[in-house]
Amino acid sequence: MTITKVSAETMRTLCDILEDRADFYLMLAGFYFKPLTQDQIDALAEQDYTAYIEGDSLIDEGFDDIRRVLRKRHTGTRRILATEWTSTFGGAEAYKGRYCVPNASVFLDKSGSTYGWPRNAASRIYREHSLRLQGNSGMPESHLSFELEFLATLSREAAACLRSGDTAEAAALLVDSQTFIRESVLSWFPALRDLALRMLKTRFYRGVLRITEGYLDLDLETLEDVLAELGGAPICPAETTEAAA
Template sequence: MACHRPALKLRKGDIMEKELLAEWHQGRELVYTFLARIYQEGPARDLLAALAGEEFLVELAASSQNEDLITGCRQMQAELEARRQDLEAYRQELQGDYNRLFVGPGHLEAPPWESVYRSKEHLLFGEETLAVREFYRSFGLESRKKNQEPDDHLGLELEFMARLCREAAASIQSGGDADRFLAGQGRFLEEHLEQWVPALTADIQRAARTDFFRGLALFTRGWLAEDRVEVEMVLEERQKG
């Protein structure tokens, strides 16, 4: 996966321009796909090499006004640059941090499932998991890891957001109406991601041993907060139009 283009930031005057709106969705799809892959797979060699060799994090920070996102991207980039000369050793260190945080064995410092954070018993496969599954189904989708991974894993939720961005862009380009997909993104941010990801990212910041994952936590929290504002702005303007 190449990480070559930050998400386009829209101004209010751009919102009714179909080409810009499609490009905005495509840029957001790239960011959501990147985050989804990191949380599902950890520091894969090709992804880490792409980050080290391109300006994705630098450009994303430069295009944002969210302090968490800016700080997180710069923190990740600084450590990547400092460790660039021995990328494989650095990747192994990051993999160890990733396993401690999200995979195990043993106690997980930052369990990456919505139900763990939102259910009273802090258990997997709770009501929240089923609610996420039903949300996917309302758009004719299901988790590609069904029966292998709970539907409310953060990586899968971010992947779902990327899919809605892709569907919205495709609809615009074919002359259709993307508002259903955009409204779905707004609802999913409000009803699911924003309800638990801030607590998860706080745990990541507390427990991570690398600046890469401490930065990723800030990046994730800042991105979701900033994206929610933009989605609301676009929805409001689209309704007026």
């Protein structure tokens, strides 16, 4: 493809979009990483959710779930949410013998191993981008929190490339993001969502699941729009060779 010359104003707009994507993915990653603290709950309760209204029904429904729960929060809300998270996403309980830990390996590897082939695949992708997990979280690379954080990192890197004038590299990172969403997240998130919705008893984390599902679908459209502004998806050498043949 031919990368188009982007005006300074368009460049700023695209960078803002990419930074907003990163922030949103980090917010989602935090929901699945561990139970919320009281400070996080208070901050969420004071959040202006109108900023997130996109006209997408799932996202709107999800934020409405969160609003309704936090509007009625009380001294026991943190404990209730922590119990819900631990029972479902923490793997403390099972539904008909199935655990709902948000880890791709649990849903995609036939053995159900925490460190199955999806973990190895995610680790390889991170290494290709010179990334690796820091510290000892006790969770594998294929955990949903890390996959969402990876998407946030790619988005920030793409924004940095745009600011430095490397439009082609920014486009390549966005194509990598599209592929990762389709092949490494959406390949198993629907199964996680379906199982979690059977286990969850309150609406807060039901809302989180709705927001996540809606945003992943919406983000694929956003990436298409950003790439269109940049001139389309970059052509890899293999594709160029095939076309020439």
